[in-house]
Amino acid sequence: MMRTVSAAETAPTTHPWVVHTEGLRVRAGRHLAVDGLDLALGIGVHGLLGPNGAGKTTLMRALATVVKPAGGRLTLLGEQVDGRSDLRRVRRALGYLPQQFGFYPRFTVREFVEYMAWLKEMPKTAVPGAVQRAIDRVGLTAKANARMKTLSGGMLRRAGIAQAIVNDPEVLLLDEPTVGLDPEQRLDFREMLRDLSVDSCVLVSTHLVEDVVAACTDVVMINEGRLVYQGTPNDLTAQGGQGDAGDSPAERGYSALLRRHRAGAGR
């Protein structure tokens, strides 16, 4: 099928990074959950790793423009979004799956994704097609007309992924997307991530090191609100030695990095 390519789509980008933070500080309640984070992300799939309470979810919320940073600079798609700027243009190019996402129980999956597409200000004529494509992509075609309250946990998660990708976002933020997915669905999800990584910046927050190694082009590790490490999955694997905790080379690399960071912070 042919479609018209607009001038805006082919225009060269004028920003070096899709996501760029400098000294970013974000509060979660009174606690400073992200404290002076410097991060630069380009096109590709980036896996965000870190222990519980490292500030992953708070960072995701700040990147999704849901909460306002307490300090530092946050630039998305070349536009600064930390101040009182107009967020609409950036938000149209955003896809976000929160860690716990609420939904309207009486909506069907299709209505839910349609409603989100409408909120994302997609052109009215493009909505039905985009909704069907997003639902097909996450494998919920047979459940498209089921009410949200009848879905299982894994299906809900996939409905959440469908609403995040419905507007073909340039920045896709997925907070714990693989929770509740069975092994086969996780493989499909990794396949979808590889698809998306061609022309958008995807940040996937997860606890599962093997997900990152299998599907990500880049690993970002944070602890206590600061960047610990950024590199390729192979680099992460190379960090670990025989003495480190973990059942796979990547897990050993993860625990080695974390141990070294904690030792450095303790000094």
Place this chain on the structure above:
Amino acid sequence: MTTHPSPAVITRYAEGGSGLDDATVWSVEVHLETCAGCRAHLAGSATDDTRALLDRVAAGLAGGIAAGPLPVRRQRPWSAVHRRWLVWALLPWLTMTVAVLGCAFLLEALRPGLPSLLLLLAPVAPLPGVAVAWSRRADPAWELITGTPSAGLTMLLRRTAAVLAIVIPALALAGAGSGISLALMLLPSLAFTTATIALGAVFGVRRAAAGVSLLWTLAVVLPSVVIEELPVILRPGSVPVWALAIVGLAAFAASRADGYRRLSSRN
């Protein structure tokens, strides 16, 4: 439209294009896409083989359509209303508001000596509904919605309008029933709604609603019940003051429109 190819060329095209060079075939195809007359000619000169093929394709398609899922039924707009979250979340609050107004109306009819309770309560009547309409505790999908470009003052106003659509007629009916001037009944409640929205940009809508209601109860409702006299601001002469307050507060809210783009932790 391109020029019509000669009938002889179309006949040869229908027979498989033997003896026609590629450029002629392309131009015939481009022309056929836009010209119904030449398509009819082509259909008339199709060979038996082509007809058999077309019949097979048609039979295959018909079988696929019959076996496949039914097309999605187009929904009537009103059938979606009862599935909206806002409708169900507001229902208890609006029921309570209307019940309180009803009690005030009855009390006024039974005890004509007291200062008009309806007048005293009318200003704060829409506030519980407004607070619920823009609160992260009441809206399950707040995190998804806040990250979309549509989030902001417009959405808050749309939800407020839904609340006012119930509360204003209730106030007007009660006021008409007890012979109170319509302006004194409605203008203060509109002014308080505007004040809640305006202060909501600074403190969060829920807090603003609670603060404004508390202040009104302590400063006006309780004293006037105790001294059994209506305050100056609820007498007919104060209508212009209320109108001016609405304009001023609305202007303030409009100037702080960017304060509603993120649902801060205060809500």
